Amino acid sequence: MAEEPGEVQGAEPDAAKSNTIIERRMAELLADVARVEHVPVESHFFDDLGANSLTMAHFCARVRKHPELPSVSIRDVYGHPTVRGLAAALTNAPARAAAPPPPAGPVPPGSTLRQTLCGALQLLLFAGYCLLATAGYVQGYAWVADASGLVAVYLRSATFGALALFALCTLPVAAKWLLVGRWKPAEFPVWGPAYLRFWTVRALLRTSPMLLFVGNPLYVLYLRALGARIGPGVTILSRTLPVCTDLLTIGAGTVIRKDSVFLCYRARAGHIRTGPVTLGRDVFVGEHTVLDIGTALGDGSQLGHSSALRDGESVPAGQSWHGSPARRTDVDHVRVAPLPCGTLRRAGYGLAALLRALLLYVPLTVGGAHLLLTAAPELETLLDPSTLHITSARFYAEAAALSLALFAGSVVVGAVAVFVVPRLLRPLVRPDRTYPLYGLPYSAHRAIALLTNRRFFTWLCGDSSYIVPCLRAVGYDLSRVEQTGSNFGTAVQHETPYLVEVGGGTMVADGLSVMNADYSATSFRVTRTTIGGHNFLGNAIAYPAGGRTGENCLLATKVLVPLDGEIREGVGLLGSPPFEIPRSVERDSRFDHLREGSELGRRLAAKNRFNLRSIGLFLFLRWLHTCALTVLGFAAYDLYGHGGGPGGLLALAALPLAALVFTVLFYALVERSLTRFRPLRPRLCSIYDPVFWRQERLWKLPDAHLEMLNGTPFKPLVWRLLGVRIGRRVFDDGVYITERTLTTVGDDCTLAAGSKIQAHSQEDGTYKSDHVTIGAGATLEVGAFVHYGVVLGEGAVLAPDSFLMKGEQVPPHARWGGNPATENTGSR
Secondary structure, eight states: OOOOOOOOTTOOHHHHHHHHHHHHHHHHHHHHHHTOSOOOTTSOTTTTTOOOHHHHHHHHHHHHHOTTSOOOOHHHHHHSOSHHHHHHHHHSOOOOSSOOOOOOOOOOOOOHHHHHHHHHHHHHHHHHHHHHHHHHHHHHHHHHHTOOSHHHHHHHHHHHHHHHHHHHHHHHHHHHHHHTSSOOSEEEETTSHHHHHHHHHHHHHTTOGGGGGTTSHHHHHHHHHTTOEEOTTOEEOOOOOOSSGGGEEEOTTOEEOTTOBOOSEEEETTEEEEOOEEEOTTOEEOSSOEEOTTEEEOTTOEEOSSOEEOTTOEEOTTOEEETTTTEEEOOOOOOSOOOOOOHHHHHHHHHHHHHHIIIIIHHHHHHHHHHHHHTOGGGHHHHOTTSOOTTOHHHHHHHHHHHHHHHHHHHHHHHHHHHTHHHHHGGGSOTTOOEESSSHHHHHHHHHHHHHTOSHHHHHHTTSTTHHHHHHHHTOBOTTOOOOSOSSOSOEEESOGGGEEEOTTOEEOTTEEEEOEEEOSSEEEEOOEEEOTTOEEOSSOEEETTOOBOSSOEEOTTOOOOSSSSOBOSOEEETTTTEEEOSOOGGGGTTGGGGSHHHHHHHHHHHHHHHHHHHHHHHHHHHHHHHHHHHHHHHHHHHHHHHOHHHHHHHHHTHHHHHHHHHHHHHHHHHHHHTTTSOOOOOEEETTSHHHHHHHHHHTSOOGGGGGGTTSTHHHHHHHHHTOEEOTTOEESSOEESSGGGEEEOTTOEEOTTOEEOOEEEETTEEEEOOEEEOTTOEEOTTOEEOTTOEEOTTOEEOTTOEEOTTOEEOTTOEEBTTTTBSOOSOO
8 A cells, every 4th residue: 555645844734635635646556556565755756666667657547547636747757756746746737828639529430432442543543653654664675675886775775764754753743733733721531532632643752753852952943843832042851752732831041851741731530631831931940850731930940850840830930949849949950150052053963963863873774774684695585575484494593593693783782882982982071061062072971871871781780789890881980889789770870970979888779860960051061979888779869969968878769869958977868858767777677687797698699690590581581572573574574575565565564563462472471470470479578588589580571662552541451461450441641560460550540651659669678568559540640659558549649740658548539749748738
């Protein structure tokens, strides 16, 4: 039972009595959750009781359900880590400046028939696009193949490639103006005619080669052609292509950093709502940000990294804001002086990039493939169109040999591109020197970032000891590293790898982005960024140059790394904006004995051997997948050459769909085989436990192909195939689910673009996982992140860029938001 709280000194009698009742109730609930006999009201939750964040999340949920107690959030718990302090803070808290938003209304069941018809039409549109593209490619390739001599092949390849590039870029523009006209603020249900037009435009936009020109003035011109109102001197570094472009307004001199999201539409409760996003002149939008519809930034304003503006929120002119939801700060996020960068310089840079693409990259892609195949006489069976060879054993032997050569060659070429070429460009960009945009140093910097962020080798070596030499070869300074066997995950990115330093004993989960370059609208500068030793960094963290953290820090998932104040050491940071939490607690150190002395050496060696086998396994699987696609490709070519006419063309046109279906089934079979066709179980174990090593294998399974199914009824079917317990009529606009068999999604849910359901956490050397349940009709909005052990009630809404912490229980039809998410989204 809970300890009887004492008198509150200096308080009014009624207040003291009220505090006493609240203390007693809270102490009883905490004792029950923590499974202890009693809880002294002055005991520190973490230091004395040994509670952790999961325990306190369960405590918060129990308090919120109690009719006699005030609502409490995890931020309140960390701010007042005793029962007495928490009760006093909640009792004496001032009245809210704004009332919480009304509960989300019930979500009416969708129409299965409407969903099925929409899916059938989407499939027909995809097939029609493949047929059109295949017809054009066949005619163009035949014209290139008829050329004699290298010069003629080059000229025809350049001409055909330029026409293809023009067609792929203009088709989305034409479709947008023909199908939609000008986007206007509106709302319509998914799976209907308006949604089908919306999806068609969005799907075509994502096939546009203009995405390769992000960071180039040509990209801004392309958005203008799509209807966006963008002023002169705007720099956009984010690869997130807005869909409803007529609703996007960007003033002159604005800079938008990478990984920022401004889609100009929102998916919620089975409906799409389009709305404006307005940025004034000289605005700065930081990395890892979300701008919901109905948001605005005034002239000269700033939104810092790892921040968000929700519907109806705006930043006044000249102010700097950060956080999720954002609030005012004194931090100046533009840390590099402007330099002259006129229209002529921008035009010249754009023209040079276009000519480089048309005269170098495109001819090499088209003509190089032709010359490579015709220069290999041993492939005569594959390339002979006069006879049907798919029943010949030699056909498959040649396909296997070709796929092996292509796969091995691509690995070698990729290694040169990632580890060698960027080092040759490195002298062109000196640290701590300010350069104007759109010059030779900027080109070199963009090339270094593009090449060294290729994910193949970090995917292959991540979550193992081999990621350390891999990142060293890329250029990271890991001279003080202490090998843990899981120093980095599989997803790490940076602006330049040569100015990243990580201290010894630090472990990093997936999604780290090192922001070691600063930008203004006219200039940039690269700067060394140092992450201290013995840190742990959670998922989806953008770490800026000048981050004010030092040694022995815990940086929680999606935390906003501070740029002001004293250097934090020996503490944890959670939230956006961040607040301090304990670095670790006793319960989290139960496996520390496995990380020391001879036991560490023995288990690390065993983990290394297991990870090496995993690397070999996934190299084989990637080659096997390449081999199967090669067989499919040449089988389609064989049928085309043998049959000719419309039948042969249809065989080639069916190749993309066949390749997608095979890829889905192949990796689904691999994943279910790795789990032995059984669901995962909740775990609490060390990273040196073989159970965790088997889990790491699942994180290496390729799943980029699932993005092609976003916004279609086929994506939920694939999730079901992978083991997700998913209901009917779910609208998946781009969610990512890490542990499929631990996740349950109810009927009529809406899962927005960039949202994530992660049913695990890896903190220092401890791995934890548990079930996640998303109730029927619930919505995860753009960029929302759901942790393990969570229950999101029926019809509940999680706001954009929110972080729903482990163990939270969201009541039905509630609106939660923020980082960490709380029920009060009506105030900052």
